[in-house]
Amino acid sequence: MKTEEYIEIENKFGAHNYKPLDVVLSKGEGIWVWDVDGNKYLDCLSAYSAVNQGHCHPKIRQAMIDQAGQLTLTSRAFRNDQLALFYKELCELTESHKVLPMNSGAEAVETAIKCVRKWGYESKGVEHDKAEIIVCDNNFHGRTLAIIGFSSDENSRKSFGPFVSGFKSIPFGDAKALEDAITPNTVAFMVEPIQGEAGVIIPPVGYLKKVREICTKNNVVLILDEIQTGLGRTGKMLAEEHEGIQADLTLIGKALSGGFYPVSAVLSNEAVLGLLKPGQHGSTFGGNPLACAVAREALKVLKEENMIENAASMGQFFLDELKKIDNPSIKEVRGRGLMIAIELFEGTQGGARAICEKLMKMGILCKETHTWTIRFAPPLVITKSDIEWAMEKIKIAFN
Numbered sequence: 001m002k003t004e005e006y007i008e009i010e011n012k013f014g015a016h017n018y019k020p021l022d023v024v025l026s027k028g029e030g031i032w033v034w035d036v037d038g039n040k041y042l043d044c045l046s047a048y049s050a051v052n053q054g055h056c057h058p059k060i061r062q063a064m065i066d067q068a069g070q071l072t073l074t075s076r077a078f079r080n081d082q083l084a085l086f087y088k089e090l091c092e093l094t095e096s097h098k099v100l101p102m103n104s105g106a107e108a109v110e111t112a113i114k115c116v117r118k119w120g121y122e123s124k125g126v127e128h129d130k131a132e133i134i135v136c137d138n139n140f141h142g143r144t145l146a147i148i149g150f151s152s153d154e155n156s157r158k159s160f161g162p163f164v165s166g167f168k169s170i171p172f173g174d175a176k177a178l179e180d181a182i183t184p185n186t187v188a189f190m191v192e193p194i195q196g197e198a199g200v201i202i203p204p205v206g207y208l209k210k211v212r213e214i215c216t217k218n219n220v221v222l223i224l225d226e227i228q229t230g231l232g233r234t235g236k237m238l239a240e241e242h243e244g245i246q247a248d249l250t251l252i253g254k255a256l257s258g259g260f261y262p263v264s265a266v267l268s269n270e271a272v273l274g275l276l277k278p279g280q281h282g283s284t285f286g287g288n289p290l291a292c293a294v295a296r297e298a299l300k301v302l303k304e305e306n307m308i309e310n311a312a313s314m315g316q317f318f319l320d321e322l323k324k325i326d327n328p329s330i331k332e333v334r335g336r337g338l339m340i341a342i343e344l345f346e347g348t349q350g351g352a353r354a355i356c357e358k359l360m361k362m363g364i365l366c367k368e369t370h371t372w373t374i375r376f377a378p379p380l381v382i383t384k385s386d387i388e389w390a391m392e393k394i395k396i397a398f399n
């Protein structure tokens, strides 16, 4: 079948809750993907940072195949021989004390919300059903009802109410706003170290450090949503390391499986996750042996193959090269590690989508975010010569 036929069938039978580029992919390897007509592309989205390790990484693939032939799902009614080692290795890599495994990122966020509320009532002494969680404007934490209720994106919320109460939103990057918003009922502050979906918005230097201090001073749990920034994307294992802090709860997902399988996790100190008792939370697939085996290998190759260091050095190189593009429609080029964006001035003819369409024709897949921003987030295995190849095309697209 040809591209057009796939698209026609998809449009006919599927819900239209996405507006993808008209490319139908059928194969991936490292930073490259191929479409059904045989065209080859550099993937500059990495499935929103879920394939940091590169497409179809051979070692993760082997771990998946091996485990699929052994045992895939037991439910947590019984134990399995992968879970304990997954916990231990993940805690060692991220300096955490406890792990709660889930599947999607949104589920990790929901889990965190439940846990900090419980902590608020049982540990901090907040009156029942009064807990408040502070979040940031223009956040992206997922698509479930509780989460979209505190989104500031009209398109995500409209016609989906009524929503869950107990959330308060403040400007991102403004530590003073956090201090002012905290009340005796505040149990947590949840924030992305860099706002990915909002267009790679990097807070002022020192913001997270200040936030850490404010949370500690007020006995408020700091939740960092590192589902996109974590696992090497910004050039560190976790983005919190850029400011030398440690969150109380850290949420990871996406690249935790290298793109093979939905695996997410809540990482925590003892104080918060330690409060959960049997029966109070769970997931049929959470912590299954297939997920654990895949995640263990995905974490292992991230370290062993120096992908995090590569993200730091190649990210800097890519950013410096992009900054050299001289075009009056570019408002700003910004990034950390391999999480990079070009923001266009509002009103630029065709917006970011037009640039993405041009790049696609030249063999680079990017996705616009919020009309004016183009994100560049290739797998962390990209090399200098790959970036040089891409820069030739990107310069033409901006010509």
Ligand SMILES: *Cc1c(COP(=O)(O)O)cnc(C)c1O
Pocket: 048, 103, 104, 105, 106, 107, 109, 140, 141, 142, 143, 192, 196, 197, 225, 226, 227, 228, 229, 253, 254
């Ligand atoms: C993708 C993402 C989520 C949601 O993850 P899903 O697996 O799509 O549910 C949450 N937070 C951030 C920062 C994300 O980038």
